[in-house]
Amino acid sequence: MQPMRKVYIETYGCQMNVSDTEVVFAILAAHGYEKTEDINRADVIMANTCSVRDNAEQRILGRIEQFNLQRKARPGVVVGILGCMAERMKEALLDTRKVDIVAGPDSYRSLPQLIEAAWGGGTAINTELSRTETYHDIKPLRTSASGVSAFISIMRGCNNVCSYCVVPYTRGVERSRDAHSIVREACECFESGFREVTLLGQNVDSYLWTAADGSTVNFAQLVQMVAQVSPLLRVRFSTSNPQDISNELLEVMAANPNVCRHIHLPVQSGSNRILEKMRRRYTREWYLERVRAIRAKVPGCSITTDVIAGFCSETEEDHAQTLSLFDEVGFDTAFMFYYSERPGTLAARKYPDDVPLDIKTRRLEEIIALQNRKSLEAYKADIGKRFEVLVEGPSKKGTSQDGVRQLCGRASNNKMCVWEDTTHNSGDYVTVEIISCTQATLLGRLIE
Ligand code: SAH
Ligand code: SF4
Ligand code: F3S
Numbered sequence: 001m002q003p004m005r006k007v008y009i010e011t012y013g014c015q016m017n018v019s020d021t022e023v024v025f026a027i028l029a030a031h032g033y034e035k036t037e038d039i040n041r042a043d044v045i046m047a048n049t050c051s052v053r054d055n056a057e058q059r060i061l062g063r064i065e066q067f068n069l070q071r072k073a074r075p076g077v078v079v080g081i082l083g084c085m086a087e088r089m090k091e092a093l094l095d096t097r098k099v100d101i102v103a104g105p106d107s108y109r110s111l112p113q114l115i116e117a118a119w120g121g122g123t124a125i126n127t128e129l130s131r132t133e134t135y136h137d138i139k140p141l142r143t144s145a146s147g148v149s150a151f152i153s154i155m156r157g158c159n160n161v162c163s164y165c166v167v168p169y170t171r172g173v174e175r176s177r178d179a180h181s182i183v184r185e186a187c188e189c190f191e192s193g194f195r196e197v198t199l200l201g202q203n204v205d206s207y208l209w210t211a212a213d214g215s216t217v218n219f220a221q222l223v224q225m226v227a228q229v230s231p232l233l234r235v236r237f238s239t240s241n242p243q244d245i246s247n248e249l250l251e252v253m254a255a256n257p258n259v260c261r262h263i264h265l266p267v268q269s270g271s272n273r274i275l276e277k278m279r280r281r282y283t284r285e286w287y288l289e290r291v292r293a294i295r296a297k298v299p300g301c302s303i304t305t306d307v308i309a310g311f312c313s314e315t316e317e318d319h320a321q322t323l324s325l326f327d328e329v330g331f332d333t334a335f336m337f338y339y340s341e342r343p344g345t346l347a348a349r350k351y352p353d354d355v356p357l358d359i360k361t362r363r364l365e366e367i368i369a370l371q372n373r374k375s376l377e378a379y380k381a382d383i384g385k386r387f388e389v390l391v392e393g394p395s396k397k398g399t400s401q402d403g404v405r406q407l408c409g410r411a412s413n414n415k416m417c418v419w420e421d422t423t424h425n426s427g428d429y430v431t432v433e434i435i436s437c438t439q440a441t442l443l444g445r446l447i448e
Contacts, residue, residue, distance in 0.1 A: 004034040008042035009082075012060060013050025015200050015238065016171075017083055019151040021048045022140030024082065024108050029141055031112040044078055044115055045070055046101075049085035051166045053340035057085055068098040078118040082108070084170035087127050088344075094123045105156070105171055106130040129157075129172035136181040139188065146392045146426050148409075150194045152185050153177065154222065155201035160241070162268075163279045163346035164311060164339060167202055174202075176209040179217040179225065186229045195390055195427050196234040196260075197226065204237050205244035220248040227256040232429070234390060234412070236260045242267065242290050243281040250297040262332075262414035263294055266306035270325030271318035274311055277351065284325060291329055302332040302378070302413040309367055310360030311339045312351035319363045326370050332378045332415065333440070334371045338364045372439055379415065379437040386433045386447060387411035389419075393426045411442070419444040 007028055011021045024046075025035050036042050045067050050056040060081075067079045080101030081093050087104035094102060100118035103111055107126035114124035134156055142150055158167050159174040186197050199222070201207060207219040217225070219237075226235050235256075240263050253259045265287075269275050272283050282290075294301050307322060326334070338360035341353040355363075388411070395406040395418045404420040409430075411417055418441055419432050432444035 004032055005043040006036040006038075006041055007033045007044045007046065008036050008039045009046045009048060010063065011048045012056060013048070013052065013084060015151055015198065016153060016156075016202070017048050017050060018143075019140065019153045019200055020083065020105060020108070022143055022151070023135045023138050023153075024048070024111060025141035025143065026138050027108055027111055028115075033112075035141070035143075039070060042070075043076065044080065046080040046082055049081055049083040051084040051088045051170055051342065053337060054342075055340070060085055064093075064096065064098050071098070071100075076119070078115060080111075080115070080118070084166070087129070087170040088166065090127050091125065094125060100124065102127060104129065106133045108135070109133075130175075131173055132175060134175055134177035136177045139185070142189075142194075147193055148390060148392050148426050149196040149198065150189045151198050151200055152182060152189070153201070154182050154199045154204065155207050158202040159206070160203060160281075161279055161346060163277065163350070164308065164342065166342040166345055169344055171202070174206065176207050179209045179211075179222055182222065183225050183229065186226045186233065186235075190230050190233045193427060195232060195429075196236065199223070199226065199235065199237040201237075202239060203241045203244060204239065205241050205246060205249065218246075218248070220246060220252045223249065223259060224252045224256065227252070227259050231258050234258050234260055236262065236414075238264045240265050242287045245290055245294075247293065247297070250294060253298045253301070257412075260414065261298060261301040261412045262304070263298075263301060264304045264306075265290065265294075267325065267329075268306065268308050269311065269314075269318065270322035271314070272321075274314055274318050274321075277313065277347075278308075278311060279346065284321065287325070288328065300413060302415065303329065304333045304335075304414070305329075305331050306335045307337070307367060309336070309338045309364040310355040312347055312353060312355070314339075314355050314363075319366075322363075323366060323370055326367060326374065330374050330378060331371065332413070333375055334367075336364060336367050336371065376437075376439040379439060379442060382411075382413075382415065382434050382442055383437060384434065386431055387413075387417065387442075387444075389417045389430050389432045389444075391421075391424050391426050391428045391430060415442050416440065417442045417444050419446050421446050 078100040102125040104127035117124040157172040157174040391409040395408040431447040
């Protein structure tokens with residue numbers, strides 16, 4: 001018998017890519033491949049890549065150089081590029097002569113053939129996008145370290161055309177996955193020990209699945225279905241779109257304590273003029289109203305966001321609007337970026353990238369400084385509260401200053417908690433009372 005061929009995959013970009021890598025491993029496992037964490041022993045070396053900002057792509061181009069050293073040193077090793085950058089750059093990646101396989105996000109079922117072709121001595125490429133592929137029948141090979149939390153893709157692609165964003169071009173049109181296959185996957189996760197699932201999509205609120213008999217399931221209904229798998233299974237989701245997030249969803253959250261108290265609601269800018277140019281389909285006022293609705297209907301719900309500093313034509317006044325929105329909302333945390341022009345997007349074609357880099361950076365730093373203060377405030381507000389925490393495992397340090405074993409895990413509001421604990425294990429639920437904090441961690445003591 002031939003020894004199993006070993007595959008090594010590095011994953012970049014968003015949670016969707018993490019989830020896709022698990023699908024890729026499952027497809028390859030069914031064809032006699034085995035996963036390895038050791039690049040030096042891999043027969044197939046792959047990167048699942050991201051194109052969302054230029055620096056994400058630059059990092060991967062650097063990694064390709066490293067992969068190529070392996071490829072030269074060990075005959076028979078093939079290198080593959082998967083994901084969004086494969087889709088965006090296509091043949092240009094093969095032209096580097098450092099890559100053997102290029103496979104876009106909808107082509108993973110063909111990977112075994114692509115790898116065979118590369119071993120045959122050629123190059124192999126499939127960047128066909130699909131209107132229907134959701135990999136609904138593939139049981140992902142879970143890679144999460146703790147075995148507590150799993151990602152479940154509920155849809156693929158995106159039908160929005162936010163003018164700065166490359167995702168619709170790399171991921172294709174939006175399609176929703178069979179609701180029953182999602183619930184089945186959540187059940188299987190629970191039965192194999194997972195205690196949390198995160199439902200993934202670029203715009204989860206526009207999830208809409210139509211069954212063969214014409215009946216439909218929307219996102220709020222899907223969350224309700226998954227929440228019913230078990231009261232011990234936590235349900236998270238990402239990403240919500242301010243335009244589409246519905247009161248129906250907020251009501252499902254309110255009615256189901258196992259649906260976690262956290263909504264990631266990317267705002268991108270606080271200026272209506274910029275939001276319009278970004279082709280986001282909401283205003284600052286609409287966004288603030290959604291924040292109020294979340295806080296009224298789902299008390300204790302944390303709200304996090306994404307923001308882009310220095311988009312085309314952004315003025316100091318626009319930037320001040322973003323700062324004032326951040327001040328007004330008080331996000332629990334935020335992912336903050338400066339604008340990076342992406343080839344082929346509407347913004348790249350229509351608007352000059354005219355905010356100089358030093359100004360983009362300064363504005364970004366101002367947002368970060370403000371958000372750091374706001375995060376600390378939001379974390380401090382939890383001192384004295386008791387939370388049910390799902391144990392993930394040992395804390396980063398492993399032990400407290402006194403040498404006592406320390407565990408970590410998230411509260412429902414997604415904040416990471418750390419506490420001394422000698423009795424519990426990952427997957428347990430514990431109650432922790434918060435006694436202090438940093439701007440990114442709650443420190444607590446075990447109540448039960
Ligand atoms: N589907 C999600 C976002 C996916 S991309 C949504 O609609 O919110 C993740 C984040 O990357 C975006 O929210 C945005 O803040 C950022 N981003 C996307 N394109 C960018 C670009 N060209 N430059 C800088 N940041 C960008
Ligand atoms: Fe990109 Fe907008 Fe789609 Fe999000 S909703 S993936 S930002 S186009
Ligand atoms: Fe990046 Fe593609 Fe995700 S561009 S953010 S990996 S959808």
